[in-house]
Amino acid sequence: MRIALDAMGGDRAPLPEVVGAVEAYRRFGVHTILVGDEPKLRRQLRQLKADEGLSVVHAEEVVAMDDPPMTPIRKKRRSSLRIASELVKSGDAQGLVSAGNTGAIMAVAKLVIGGIEVVERPALATWIPHPKGASLVLDVGANSDCKASHLQQFAIMGSIYASQVTGIERPRIALLSIGEEDIKGNDLTKEVFKLLQASDLNFTGNVEGHGLFTGEADVIVTDGFTGNVVLKTGESVYEYISGSLREGFRRNLRTKLGYLLSRSVFSDLKAKMDYAEYGGALLLGVKAVTVICHGRSQPKAIMNALRLARDCCVAGLNQHIIEQIQARMKEPSNGKHSVAN
Numbered sequence: 502m503r504i505a506l507d508a509m510g511g512d513r514a515p516l517p518e519v520v521g522a523v524e525a526y527r528r529f530g531v532h533t534i535l536v537g538d539e540p541k542l543r544r545q546l547r548q549l550k551a552d553e554g555l556s557v558v559h560a561e562e563v564v565a566m567d568d569p570p571m572t573p574i575r576k577k578r579r580s581s582l583r584i585a586s587e588l589v590k591s592g593d594a595q596g597l598v599s600a601g602n603t604g605a606i607m608a609v610a611k612l613v614i615g616g617i618e619v620v621e622r623p624a625l626a627t628w629i630p631h632p633k634g635a636s637l638v639l640d641v642g643a644n645s646d647c648k649a650s651h652l653q654q655f656a657i658m659g660s661i662y663a664s665q666v667t668g669i670e671r672p673r674i675a676l677l678s679i680g681e682e683d684i685k686g687n688d689l690t691k692e693v694f695k696l697l698q699a700s701d702l703n704f705t706g707n708v709e710g711h712g713l714f715t716g717e718a719d720v721i722v723t724d725g726f727t728g729n730v731v732l733k734t735g736e737s738v739y740e741y742i743s744g745s746l747r748e749g750f751r752r753n754l755r756t757k758l759g760y761l762l763s764r765s766v767f768s769d770l771k772a773k774m775d776y777a778e779y780g781g782a783l784l785l786g787v788k789a790v791t792v793i794c795h796g797r798s799q800p801k802a803i804m805n806a807l808r809l810a811r812d813c814c815v816a817g818l819n820q821h822i823i824e825q826i827q828a829r830m831k832e833p834s835n836g837k838h839s840v841a842n
Contacts (some may be wrong), residue, residue, distance in 0.1 A: 505585040505594035510601025521803025526554030536585040570604030585612040596810035600794035623786030633716035640725035647724040650691040659720035675718030734767035772839035780806030
């Protein structure tokens with residue numbers, strides 16, 4: 502099993518990608534195909550003395566962060582992202598990882614790799630940490646406008662991911678809304694509430710914004726517009742608090758001493774909030790596992806993204822999604838819908 506890595510996509514590419522791929526093989530046995538500037542990639546591999554578990558495929562073009570999403574489809578067909586997706590489509594690789602242009606990654610995932618036929622809309626899923634662990638939130642940006650059936654399928658896919666890949670038994674599913682009562686929310690959330698309540702998913706009801714950070718549910722479902730705002734806001738708040746604490750601790754000798762005495766606490770918090778621990782966001786609903794990393798990902802994030810992609814492939818995530826959504830669609834509308842976890 503091999504994962505195709507767009508080695509030229511990130512802000513600091515290709516060094517973080519190469520080091521991350523090397524570490525993914527050395528620590529977790531992940532076999533990676535590095536796609537990009539072959540002379541540059543091989544030079545870095547020699548410097549790292551890495552000659553096992555990795556292969557290189559040359560790509561002469563790069564999709565820039567400010568390129569339009571359709572660039573790898575219409576113009577840069579020899580780009581590292583496009584070639585990596587072609588390797589997945591042909592079966593030479595079983596998953597795709599990139600820290601590149603998010604819109605372009607979603608474009609190749611949908612149009613080159615292809616969407617799962619029974620899935621109406623793919624969804625981006627990512628983990629948001631809280632004191633008890635982390636909650637899976639989807640969609641966080643793939644779909645700005647959604648129908649109730651889209652969110653219903655997001656809940657199914659999120660439940661399968663949480664159970665099959667991370668081992669959560671009977672994941673608790675919640676719907677992000679402006680109140681816990683079923684009468685709260687807009688027309689969309691009220692309709693989704695009824696659909697999820699009628700299923701045999703472990704649906705616990707609505708959850709308000711604060712519930713994202715308290716561990717009230719294992720999987721939290723929302724539309725991509727709301728989810729993306731939540732994600733970006735959470736990242737900004739964390740950066741603001743971190744920066745404020747750094748400035749505060751540098752103020753005088755007393756505050757510096759306070760930091761030294763509490764350093765282990767802040768180190769633990771930083772590790773829990775570090776996006777690199779989770780690798781990247783998973784695009785659920787396409788025919789092959791696709792992980793989208795942060796543009797400024799360092800080797801640790803790339804390594805964990807490659808491990809995540811491999812683990813999803815091993816777990817047969819997409820096959821579970823196909824089977825469960827097909828089974829759900831065949832169930833009569835007046836009964837409980839069966840969703841195995």
